[in-house]
Amino acid sequence: MLISQQDIEGQLAPLLVDWYRQNARVLPFRTHSTPYRVWVSEIMLQQTRVAAALEHYNRFMQQLPTVQHLAECPEEKLMKLWEGLGYYSRARNLQKAAQVIVQQHGGELPADYKQLLELPGIGEYTAGAIASISFGLPVAAVDGNVLRVFARLYNDDSDILRPETKKEFTKRVLRCMPSDAAGDFNQAIMELGAVVCAPNGAPQCLACPVASICRGFAAGTASQLPVKTPPKARKIQPITVLLVQDEQGRYLIQKRPEKGLLAGLWQPPLLEEHVSPERAVDWLARQGLCAVYQKTGKTAKHIFSHIEWQMKALCLTASGNLQADQLLWATPEQLRTEYTLPNAFKAYKTTMTGEKVSKKPKNA
Ligand code: SF4
Numbered sequence: 001m002l003i004s005q006q007d008i009e010g011q012l013a014p015l016l017v018d019w020y021r022q023n024a025r026v027l028p029f030r031t032h033s034t035p036y037r038v039w040v041s042e043i044m045l046q047q048t049r050v051a052a053a054l055e056h057y058n059r060f061m062q063q064l065p066t067v068q069h070l071a072e073c074p075e076e077k078l079m080k081l082w083e084g085l086g087y088y089s090r091a092r093n094l095q096k097a098a099q100v101i102v103q104q105h106g107g108e109l110p111a112d113y114k115q116l117l118e119l120p121g122i123g124e125y126t127a128g129a130i131a132s133i134s135f136g137l138p139v140a141a142v143d144g145n146v147l148r149v150f151a152r153l154y155n156d157d158s159d160i161l162r163p164e165t166k167k168e169f170t171k172r173v174l175r176c177m178p179s180d181a182a183g184d185f186n187q188a189i190m191e192l193g194a195v196v197c198a199p200n201g202a203p204q205c206l207a208c209p210v211a212s213i214c215r216g217f218a219a220g221t222a223s224q225l226p227v228k229t230p231p232k233a234r235k236i237q238p239i240t241v242l243l244v245q246d247e248q249g250r251y252l253i254q255k256r257p258e259k260g261l262l263a264g265l266w267q268p269p270l271l272e273e274h275v276s277p278e279r280a281v282d283w284l285a286r287q288g289l290c291a292v293y294q295k296t297g298k299t300a301k302h303i304f305s306h307i308e309w310q311m312k313a314l315c316l317t318a319s320g321n322l323q324a325d326q327l328l329w330a331t332p333e334q335l336r337t338e339y340t341l342p343n344a345f346k347a348y349k350t351t352m353t354g355e356k357v358s359k360k361p362k363n364a
Helices: 005-023 035-044 050-063 067-072 075-082 089-105 113-117 124-135 144-153 163-176 182-195 215-219 277-286 332-337 343-353
Strands: 235-245 251-255 289-303 307-320 327-330
Touching (some): 005 182, 035 089, 035 124, 124 182, 163 182, 235 277, 235 289, 235 343, 251 332, 277 289, 277 307, 289 343, 307 343, 327 332
Parallel strands (some): 235 307
8 A cells, every 4th residue: 555645744643642642651751841841851861761861850850940950050969960871961061051041031941942942952852842842832853763763654765864864854744743732743753763663673563553654664664764874983992990099998089171071070090091000000109199009800891972991990009198189089978979970980880889880871
C-alpha cells in the first residue's frame, strides 16, 4: 500500500497526540510543567537518560525551585547538584541564562521563541521545546529522536547529521503539527522516539500507534534507518591519576582550568601521560610536597565525545606545604558534600569519598 505525504501529514498528529495523552510516562516536569521546570528538564535530558536524570532533577528543583534561586546559587553548590550528570557547561549556562532572565525578563522565561534562543545554552531544540510545551507556540523541537522517527516515517535515507536534512525534517514536523496542540505533539514525537521508535535498529513497530502511516515499516527498512555519517575516531589520551593522601587521610585534589573539558571542577591531580612513580614524586615535589610511592591503583577509561582518557592510578602518601593555588587537601566528607568530582573519576570516587557511586549516568 502506498502511503502518501497527505496520509502522513493528515493522520500523524491525531494518532500520535491521542496515543501520547493516554500513554505518556508520568514525569515530574510533565505533571507540574512550569516554563522553568520544562527548561531545566530539557537541559538535563540533553545528554542523560530520563531514568538517570530523575533523582538529580528532583533534588535540583528542591534546592533551586525558581529562576531566582538558580541565578543566585553559589557555583560550588550548583556543580554539586549537577555532579554525575556530566557536561557541566550545561549547568553553568543554565545559571548564566537565569541571571539574564532575572535582569531582563523580570524572572520569567520569555514566551517568545527568538528571545529564548538568545539566552545562554538555549539552542533551537530547547527553545522549541520550551516555546511549544510551556507556551503552546507552534514551533518545532527537533533533536536526534525526532530525526530518527521522521527518517523512518518517511523512509528517508538522507544523512541526519547534515544541516540540510535537519532543515527539511523540521519543515515536515511543522507541516504535521496541529496548531492547537504543538506542545503535546512535540512531546509525543519525543516519547515515541524514546519508548517505541527506539534507536540502534530496535523500533517496536508492532506496538507503534503510527505504524499504519509509516513508510519505513511498510518497506521493511525501519531498522536500517536513520543514516548517519560515522563519527571521527576519538583521540586517545593517556592519563596518570595521582591518589595522594596525607597523614590525616585527606586526599589531594586539584581544580581544573576555568575553560575547556570539565572546566572549573575538582579532580585528583593528573598528568596527561602515563608516568613512572618517580616522575609522580618529582611532580609532587614541585608542588611543595614530599611524597612516597605506595602502590599502583586501578586503571579505568572514560569516554568524552571527542576524546578517550585511558587512566592509570598511582597511590602515594605525602606531607609538606602546598605551593600551588589549584591544589588543596580534602577529607572524604568534604569530597562527598562539598567538592564536585566528575564521573570521569568514578573508578576512584569510592576510595576517595568512602561511599559507593551510582552507576546510572553513562556519560558524565
Ligand atoms: S512503525 Fe516502526 S519505524 Fe515507523 S514510526 Fe513506528 S516504531 Fe518507528
